Amino acid sequence: MWQFILGLVLLVFVVGAQSGELEVGDQAPALELVDQYNRQHALTDYLGRWLVVYFYPRDDTPGCTAQACAFRDDFRQLQSMQVAVLGISLDSVASHQAFAEKHGLPFPLLSDENGKVTAAYGALWKLGPIRFARRHSFIIDPESRISRIFRSVKPASNSDEVIAELVKLGAGEEGLSNE
8 A cells, every 4th residue: 555655646746747847948047036025026127137946844944944045145145146036935924934034034935825936946846735945946047048957955065066067057247237
């Protein structure tokens, strides 16, 4: 019986991974969500600059905290490269605010409680009533095209991997900024 259940769960993952996944070069799906301070953020707000969008399962869990704190620790370097960072999960605005304040996170955490944006990026995992964001990260170029996708993310090293890829992509060299 347990083999059947395991097979069913694996099938859900495989089918979910193969159906409509985004690819490098695709236009990034639109997003319009509020952050931990109830400020609206849209993908169009970031036209003309590089953007890192990372999805994570839950505020204040060990892996999610490690990932967020790594981006926090590298935030000055990302800013110097003119790269914006957005974290997204299904958690509430209040949960994001507490998480950001507890760990001194200097970037927006967007609340996608209905999961529409998370699903558009192929990062929504659900099985019956259980749902959360998969740990996926995206580098989006200044024209809102996906330049790199990280689907197998290690929380503590994701920021380092993203920065290395941004350097390869030439982020920050153009001097592009909408500020």
